[in-house]
Amino acid sequence: MVLHxxxxxxxxxxxxxxxxxxxxxxxxxxxxxxxxxxEVPTEGVRVAFLPIGESHLELxxxxxxxxxxxxFLEKRGEGMHHVAFAVDDIAAAMAAARGSGLAVIDLSWxxxxxxxxxxxxxxxxxxxxAANPVNYGxxxxxxxxxxxxxxxxxxxxxxxxxxxxxxxxxxxSFLTLNAEPLADYAAARTAKGVADAxxxxx
Numbered sequence: 001m002v003l004h005x006x007x008x009x010x011x012x013x014x015x016x017x018x019x020x021x022x023x024x025x026x027x028x029x030x031x032x033x034x035x036x037x038x039e040v041p042t043e044g045v046r047v048a049f050l051p052i053g054e055s056h057l058e059l060x061x062x063x064x065x066x067x068x069x070x071x072f073l074e075k076r077g078e079g080m081h082h083v084a085f086a087v088d089d090i091a092a093a094m095a096a097a098r099g100s101g102l103a104v105i106d107l108s109w110x111x112x113x114x115x116x117x118x119x120x121x122x123x124x125x126x127x128x129x130a131a132n133p134v135n136y137g138x139x140x141x142x143x144x145x146x147x148x149x150x151x152x153x154x155x156x157x158x159x160x161x162x163x164x165x166x167x168x169x170x171x172x173s174f175l176t177l178n179a180e181p182l183a184d185y186a187a188a189r190t191a192k193g194v195a196d197a198x199x200x201x202x
Contacts, residue, residue, distance in 0.1 A: 010055045011086040011169045016072050016079060020048045020061040023078075027057065036163045045069050049167055056166070086169045090133055125150055126185055126198040131174035146174050154185045154194070 017023040024034050032050040039046045044067025048059040060081060062070035072081055087093040128142060128150055135141035142150065145164060149171075152161035165171030175182070184197040 009086050009169070011084045012049075012056045012058045012167075013080060014058045014060055014082040014084065016060050016069050016076075016081040018061065018073060018078060020046050020059045023059050023061075024048050024050070027059075032057070035166045039063065043067070051166060054169065086133070088133060125154075126181065126194055127201045128181060129177045131170045131177050132168075133170060136170075136173075137177075149174065150178070150182065153182050156186065158186075 015023070020037070027050050028034070032052060034048045034050055035056075036049045037047070041063065044063045046061040046063055050057045050059070060069045062073065064070065069081065085093075125140075125142070125147055127139060128146070130136060130138050130141045130143065130146060132143040132146060134143070145168065149161040149165050152158070152164070162171075162175070165174060181197070181201045184200065185194050188194040188197050
């Protein structure tokens with residue numbers, strides 16, 4: 001079966017493990033390196049990411065016995081849990097998958113609505129361009145990850161921002177597209193300085 005639009009590449013391979021630390025040591029022994037560790041309580045997993053070429057391995061350790069990964073391990077043991085493909089247009093890819101009779105699940109970013117913040121707490125990031133596949137090249141249409149990474153860079157935490165973006169195939173593109181404005185915003189000492197720098201890019 002051929003799906004259209006075709007995947008651009010493998011974004012990552014998810015591997016279910018009983019211990020992220022033990023599994024990571026095995027992969028590090030062959031030259032790979034963990035660039036990010038995290039816990040995702042909503043999904044019941046502890047994760048570690050190891051880049052390999054343009055893709056990466058995602059190690060998945062269950063945080064509790066009721067989660068999907070825990071049940072996978074109980075039934076099948078350690079091994080490959082999923083393969084994630086990068087596509088140019090996620091909406092079109094999901095529509096094509098449905099049209100071919102595949103089940104499309106976990107639309108977690110569609111659940112609920114974004115709560116409206118009180119006026120006194122309103123904030124916004126200065127001008128930046130999205131690199132995520134849904135809004136690539138569109139000004140001010142950042143994903144949550146892009147917005148968080150940009151905030152970290154502006155606040156002087158570029159290392160943490162890069163580690164966060166390393167999870168995504170387009171993470172480097174976001175940094176490349178916005179290298180100049182992010183550098184200027186990070187160098188600004190005041191809110192007015194950021195606003196003045198923004199005028200150079202709008």
